[in-house]
Amino acid sequence: MGETTAPARAGRRRWRWALGTAAAVVLLGLAVAVALVLWPRSPTAITEEEAIERFHQSTVPGRTGTGPTAGVYTYDADGTEMIDMGPLPLPTRDIPATVTVAVRPDGACWDLDLNLMVEHTESTRLCVDADGRLSLPSQTKAEKVPGFSVGIRNHCDPAVVLDPEATELPIACHETFDVSGLGLAVDFTGTATASPGGTVTVGGEPVETVHLRLELTGTGDLSGHWIEEWWLDADDLPVRMARDIDLDGPGHFVERSTLTVRDLRPRA
Numbered sequence: 001m002g003e004t005t006a007p008a009r010a011g012r013r014r015w016r017w018a019l020g021t022a023a024a025v026v027l028l029g030l031a032v033a034v035a036l037v038l039w040p041r042s043p044t045a046i047t048e049e050e051a052i053e054r055f056h057q058s059t060v061p062g063r064t065g066t067g068p069t070a071g072v073y074t075y076d077a078d079g080t081e082m083i084d085m086g087p088l089p090l091p092t093r094d095i096p097a098t099v100t101v102a103v104r105p106d107g108a109c110w111d112l113d114l115n116l117m118v119e120h121t122e123s124t125r126l127c128v129d130a131d132g133r134l135s136l137p138s139q140t141k142a143e144k145v146p147g148f149s150v151g152i153r154n155h156c157d158p159a160v161v162l163d164p165e166a167t168e169l170p171i172a173c174h175e176t177f178d179v180s181g182l183g184l185a186v187d188f189t190g191t192a193t194a195s196p197g198g199t200v201t202v203g204g205e206p207v208e209t210v211h212l213r214l215e216l217t218g219t220g221d222l223s224g225h226w227i228e229e230w231w232l233d234a235d236d237l238p239v240r241m242a243r244d245i246d247l248d249g250p251g252h253f254v255e256r257s258t259l260t261v262r263d264l265r266p267r268a
Contacts, residue, residue: 065105071266079257
């Protein structure tokens with residue numbers, strides 16, 4: 001008499017576990033709701049002066065290399081992006097009308113640091129070999145949205161995207177996402193296609209370009225497409241960039257943007 005049977009104890013344990021899980025879900029919902037209320041709806045633009053300061057902080061003094069002239073370029077921008085995680089949709093945000101790209105040389109390679117906004121920055125590594133082949137071996141992104149942050153790492157192999165001897169090349173990239181501790185992975189396969197890009201007007205002057213189009217299909221934890229178009233000048237500076245990304249799964253990542261450089265002379 002007074003003893004508790006094993007089934008009864010197990011039942012209470014299950015009940016306590018259910019209560020704890022329900023409480024965690026409620027707290028998570030409240031945290032996301034508070035974040036949605038308090039988080040600024042408008043993106044925070046990175047000014048040209050701030051971009052120049054970031055450039056000085058991240059550039060190795062005296063280091064030179066191939067590729068575009070080192071410094072900070074200003075671009076006119078148009079586009080939107082959205083990240084949706086879990087049951088609560090997050091608002092679409094506009095990309096600021098003016099963004100910057102910093103070119104940092106590193107021998108046969110250089111980094112293109114894209115400052116879309118404080119909440120979204122990127123660094124894309126490009127390299128050129130002795131035969132004039134341009135490759136895109138890696139890319140990183142850092143993004144913030146209400147309630148969480150996203151770190152993205154991309155490694156491509158094969159990574160050659162432009163070859164004087166070929167108009168179409170295979171490309172494959174493995175991309176990992178760290179969404180506030182939640183890991184996701186996507187495998188991209190597709191093609192890099194080169195063609196005459198025609199003339200792009202920069203600062204009132206015509207610039208002859210090569211058009212590079214990356215068209216990749218993603219599978220894995222997220223699925224969808226990544227389409228990237230660059231109009232490159234003679235120094236491989238993208239004077240115009242267009243992007244269309246749509247990946248869906250446990251989260252939904254969307255970005256559509258067009259950037260056009262204002263001046264071929266960077267600030268440093």
